[in-house]
Amino acid sequence: xxxxxxxxxxxxxxxxxxxxxxxxxxxxxxxxxxxxxxxxxxxxxxxxxxxxxxxxxxxxxxxxxxxxxxxxxxxxxxxxxxxxxxxxxxxxxxxxxxxxxxxxxxxxxxxxxxxxxxxxxxxxxxxxxxxxxxxxxxxxxxxxxxxxxxxxxxxxxxxxxxxxxxxxxxxxxxxxxxxxxxxxxxxxxxxxxxxxxxxxxxxxxxxxxxxxxxxxxxxxxxxxxxxxxxxxxxxxxxxxxxxxxxxxxxxxxxxxxxxxxxxxxxxxxxxxxxxxxxxxxxxxxxxxxxxxxxxxxxxxxxxxxxxxxxxxxxxxxxxxxxxxxxxxxxxxxxxxxxxxxxxxxxxxxxxxxxxxxxxxxxxxxxxxxxxxxxxxxxxxxxxxxxxxxxxxxxxxxxxxxxxxxxxxxxxxxxxxxxxxxxxxxxxxxxxxxxxxxxxxxxxxxxxxxxxxxxxxxxxxxxxxxxxxxxxxxxx
Amino acid sequence: xxxxxxxxxxxxxxxxxxxxxxxxxxxxxxxxxxxxxxxxxxxxxxxxxxxxxxxxxxxxxxxxxxxxxxxxxxxxxxxxxxxxxxxxxxxxxxxxxxxxxxxxxxxxxxxxxxxxxxxxxxxxxxxxxxxxxxxxxxxxxxxxxxxxxxxxxxxxxxxxxxxxxxxxxxxxxxxxxxxxxxxxxxxxxxxxxxxxxxxxxxxxxxxxxxxxxxxxxxxxxxxxxxxxxxxxxxxxxxxxxxxxxxxxxxxxxxxxxxxxxxxxxxxxxxxxxxxxxxxxxxxxxxxxxxxxxxxxxxxxxxxxxxxxxxxxxxxxxxxxxxxxxxxxxxxxxxxxxxxxxxxxxxxxxxxxxxxxxxxxxxxxxxxxxxxxxxxxxxxxxxxxxxxxxxxxxxxxxxxxxxxxxxxxxxxxxxxxxxxxxxxxxxxxxxxxxxxxxxxxxxxxxxxxxxxxxxxxxxxxxxxxxxxxxxxxxxxxxxxxxxxxxxxxxxx
Numbered sequence: 001x002x003x004x005x006x007x008x009x010x011x012x013x014x015x016x017x018x019x020x021x022x023x024x025x026x027x028x029x030x031x032x033x034x035x036x037x038x039x040x041x042x043x044x045x046x047x048x049x050x051x052x053x054x055x056x057x058x059x060x061x062x063x064x065x066x067x068x069x070x071x072x073x074x075x076x077x078x079x080x081x082x083x084x085x086x087x088x089x090x091x092x093x094x095x096x097x098x099x100x101x102x103x104x105x106x107x108x109x110x111x112x113x114x115x116x117x118x119x120x121x122x123x124x125x126x127x128x129x130x131x132x133x134x135x136x137x138x139x140x141x142x143x144x145x146x147x148x149x150x151x152x153x154x155x156x157x158x159x160x161x162x163x164x165x166x167x168x169x170x171x172x173x174x175x176x177x178x179x180x181x182x183x184x185x186x187x188x189x190x191x192x193x194x195x196x197x198x199x200x201x202x203x204x205x206x207x208x209x210x211x212x213x214x215x216x217x218x219x220x221x222x223x224x225x226x227x228x229x230x231x232x233x234x235x236x237x238x239x240x241x242x243x244x245x246x247x248x249x250x251x252x253x254x255x256x257x258x259x260x261x262x263x264x265x266x267x268x269x270x271x272x273x274x275x276x277x278x279x280x281x282x283x284x285x286x287x288x289x290x291x292x293x294x295x296x297x298x299x300x301x302x303x304x305x306x307x308x309x310x311x312x313x314x315x316x317x318x319x320x321x322x323x324x325x326x327x328x329x330x331x332x333x334x335x336x337x338x339x340x341x342x343x344x345x346x347x348x349x350x351x352x353x354x355x356x357x358x359x360x361x362x363x364x365x366x367x368x369x370x371x372x373x374x375x376x377x378x379x380x381x382x383x384x385x386x387x388x389x390x391x392x393x394x395x396x397x398x399x400x401x402x403x404x405x406x407x408x409x410x411x412x413x414x415x416x417x418x419x420x421x422x423x424x425x426x427x428x429x430x431x432x433x434x435x436x437x438x439x440x441x442x443x444x445x446x447x448x449x450x451x452x453x454x455x456x457x458x459x460x461x462x463x464x465x466x467x468x469x470x471x472x473x474x475x
Numbered sequence: 476x477x478x479x480x481x482x483x484x485x486x487x488x489x490x491x492x493x494x495x496x497x498x499x500x501x502x503x504x505x506x507x508x509x510x511x512x513x514x515x516x517x518x519x520x521x522x523x524x525x526x527x528x529x530x531x532x533x534x535x536x537x538x539x540x541x542x543x544x545x546x547x548x549x550x551x552x553x554x555x556x557x558x559x560x561x562x563x564x565x566x567x568x569x570x571x572x573x574x575x576x577x578x579x580x581x582x583x584x585x586x587x588x589x590x591x592x593x594x595x596x597x598x599x600x601x602x603x604x605x606x607x608x609x610x611x612x613x614x615x616x617x618x619x620x621x622x623x624x625x626x627x628x629x630x631x632x633x634x635x636x637x638x639x640x641x642x643x644x645x646x647x648x649x650x651x652x653x654x655x656x657x658x659x660x661x662x663x664x665x666x667x668x669x670x671x672x673x674x675x676x677x678x679x680x681x682x683x684x685x686x687x688x689x690x691x692x693x694x695x696x697x698x699x700x701x702x703x704x705x706x707x708x709x710x711x712x713x714x715x716x717x718x719x720x721x722x723x724x725x726x727x728x729x730x731x732x733x734x735x736x737x738x739x740x741x742x743x744x745x746x747x748x749x750x751x752x753x754x755x756x757x758x759x760x761x762x763x764x765x766x767x768x769x770x771x772x773x774x775x776x777x778x779x780x781x782x783x784x785x786x787x788x789x790x791x792x793x794x795x796x797x798x799x800x801x802x803x804x805x806x807x808x809x810x811x812x813x814x815x816x817x818x819x820x821x822x823x824x825x826x827x828x829x830x831x832x833x834x835x836x837x838x839x840x841x842x843x844x845x846x847x848x849x850x851x852x853x854x855x856x857x858x859x860x861x862x863x864x865x866x867x868x869x870x871x872x873x874x875x876x877x878x879x880x881x882x883x884x885x886x887x888x889x890x891x892x893x894x895x896x897x898x899x900x901x902x903x904x905x906x907x908x909x910x911x912x913x914x915x916x917x918x919x920x921x922x923x924x925x926x927x928x929x930x931x932x933x934x935x936x937x938x939x940x941x942x943x944x945x946x947x948x949x950x951x952x953x954x955x956x957x958x959x960x961x962x963x964x965x966x
Contacts, residue, residue: 072613340676375617380613380614380615380617381609381610381611381613384612386610386613387542390545390606390654391544391648392544393650393651393654394545394654394657396658397654397655397658398658400679402651402655402680405651405654406648406651409647409648409650409651410644410647412643412647413640413643413644413647416640416643417636417637417640420620420636420639420700423620424624424632424636427624427625427652428619428625428632461542462541462542462543462544466542466543466544469544
């Protein structure tokens with residue numbers, strides 16, 4: 001029966017509802033957290049044990065294949081980490097603890113559906129489930145900064161949704177269908193310029209979610225104003241889901257051999273170059289760690305878009321194992337860094353970079369975790385980030401994007417400047433208060449695990465790359 | 476796992492040990508570091524002695540499949556060229572540890588970074604897989620960043636970040652080159668690449684583009700004019716051990732990379748640009764020497780002299796003949812010994828006198844005759860006086876360059892002879908100002924160097940004469956490797 005194919009999503013939706021109900025009965029935070037973790041764990045088991053290789057569900061509204069299964073597992077891991085890391089944020093979120101967890105799960109449901117979308121309508125619904133949940137979560141602190149961030153995100157998000165729908169209308173008008181499979185069929189061997197226009201408008205709307213230039217304006221404010229666990233979730237979760245849905249919709253529906261892929265592929269390549277360059281230039285000036293990570297996230301969106309561009313230029317009709325590797329390594333680095341940031345900022349009461357001074361002495365372990373995460377974002381060898389960049393660069397050159405690769409490698413040098421600034425402050429800075437910082441057990445565990453994961457994937461990237469390749473390409 | 480892999484990773488293992496070592500005693504980390512570097516030196520000497528000179532080629536090879544998806548493997552091995560540089564690095568690491576006896580703040584971290592640096596450098600010289608090569612190459616900036624920014628002097632943080640950004644800038648292009656090369660040939664393996672005829676592969680990326688992309692990384696590291704502006708700040712602000720490793724071992728990575736990768740893989744491209752690079756080499760030699768002459772601070776004089784001497788390496792390499800390449804390789808080893816001795820000696824002088832300006836020193840020969848003698852040996856080497864290692868190296872380079880087939884090679888060589896004059900001027904000027912002249916009251920009670928300093932400076936001085944009087948020690952090892960390279964241009 002069809003329902004079994006979306007068992008992981010069903011479990012998440014049920015857990016979210018269970019949290020809302022449990023909140024009526026008992027207000028103990030530990031119960032809420034437990035339900036969330038158990039739900040995510042159960043869903044993770046269901047997603048990992050699923051062996052579906054290529055299955056249209058609900059008349060093709062959803063398509064469960066290797067790509068969507070991989071992304072589901074990754075997003076579940078990210079959401080689980082966010083829930084665990086947020087235990088350290090309880091003091092500031094306790095008034096809406098249950099709502100926060102329910103929204104984490106609802107947005108997770110949307111994100112899990114995004115890479116499974118088989119139809120423009122289901123893609124749109126999945127994106128909106130995610131976005132609306134995030135509008136609320138970002139504003140959850142109810143401080144002026146937080147509310148402003150939420151409003152800003154909602155207004156720009158609304159425009160993005162409108163643009164996206166406009167694009168979908170063009171696509172429907174040109175092909176007579178919203179199903180990705182049928183769009184692919186009807187655009188062969190030739191396609192109309194209306195389809196191309198629709199594709200580019202759809203792309204613009206989707207790039208909002210991923211946070212690419214020039215649709216990135218909401219991102220730094222949202223990152224700074226949001227509760228830090230939500231920032232972490234935006235960065236390691238919704239960004240990846242946004243890119244995954246671009247890869248899904250465009251590879252499956254708009255990648256006919258007639259040349260449509262080459263058109264949007266080149267557009268994505270240009271946007272990718274702009275995104276990483278502008279993101280880097282803006283990151284250089286930041287003094288707030290969350291804002292800095294926001295811009296660094298924009299830069300990484302740029303790198304991931306290289307892989308998306310190669311999907312278009314290479315005429316690939318499914319996701320890409322190298323893109324997945326990049327997403328996984330980026331998620332690991334963001335989990336490690338953000339968890340450490342949550343723990344540190346709670347104790348020092350500030351999220352300015354200069355207040356991280358002397359972290360190396362105040363907590364060598366937190367310093368090590370932060371360093372590994374930052375080095376991975378920087379793309380230093382022996383970290384997953386290096387291998388991820390290398391894989392993406394090789395496939396860029398493979399698809400004739402040598403120019404883009406050179407822009408990308410130069411951008412890694414620029415980014416080294418601000419990443420090293422954080423390291424310098426943590427290592428050399430004189431702390432205003434020399435007391436030791438503690439690392440609570442639960443967040444400590446996930447940040448240590450992700451740091452070890454970064455090193456493992458940096459030394460033996462083949463483990464994950466091969467696995468992803470097998471799942472995506474071998475039915 | 477063979478002896479070479481052990482040599483590469485032993486210092487890194489030592490660093491790991493240091494990072495988990497409990498206690499705050501400054502002596503224990505130093506002792507551990509000394510033991511590890513000494514053991515590595517012994518292993519390197521074993522490698523050096525057991526290398527089969529009649530067989531040549533890459534020996535002590537370890538190969539393990541690593542990332543099959545992109546056909547990359549953990550592949551290490553040594554030939555004469557890399558072997559002599561590995562041995563030099565191991566020797567300099569011991570000296571660097573011995574020269575860091577005064578490090579009291581965070582000694583564990585200091586020696587751990589130093590050991591990690593050594594692993595990276597040896598790894599660069601031993602890698603036969605370009606990806607592995609790049610990883611070691613890029614990783615080396617981390618220990619150096621921490622070493623310079625934490626234990627350096629003056630504007631140490633600025634110098635550290637300057638060094639890192641320059642290096643990353645160069646290596647970014649290098650990575651682009653390596654990826655382009657991989658795309659062209661489908662492999663990262665150097666031995667395989669040597670057997671590939673690039674002219675047969677047409678894919679749209681011109682060979683010259685790959686040549687220059689790869690060269691960018693090496694040009695920053697060597698450095699080649701005009702990519703040298705990081706050098707004076709970094710060399711003079713780094714802690715002594717850092718300066719020794721930077722000038723002694725790291726700059727050799729540039730020369731080594733050019734010879735091994737740019738020349739080995741693109742002989743025709745190298746030949747068509749050899750005049751350009753010989754010209755740049757002369758700029759290195761003369762411009763570096765002229766600036767060294769104008770410097771007031773002892774570490775800056777040495778830094779610019781190093782820049783100038785690297786010009787000889789470049790000149791020898793782009794002679795593209797056996798004698799020139801041998802000269803370049805000899806110059807790399809010789810310069811490593813000389814610059815190690817100069818930086819170690821200068822550090823002692825700066826620490827004892829409390830000033831780094833040579834015109835504020837003076838008459839120190841009276842108080843420190845032994846140090847004076849040893850620094851003078853290094854100066855002799857830097858000037859290229861016969862019987863020193865500098866002499867054999869520079870003469871070979873000149874002979875090679877003079878007989879090079881590049882346009883204007885003879886004129887370039889003749890102009891570069893001015894370099895010897897400049898070296899003599901700035902070195903003698905430095906020795907005169909520091910050690911001779913009127914004795915200063917304030918320095919009257921300075922003691923001479925202790926026995927440990929005598930030992931490690933003495934070892935380097937002995938090395939300078941040994942290579943100078945018996946260059947066969949190195950040239951016999953170099954011969955098969957250099958011959959294999961020189962044959963690319965018909966001899």
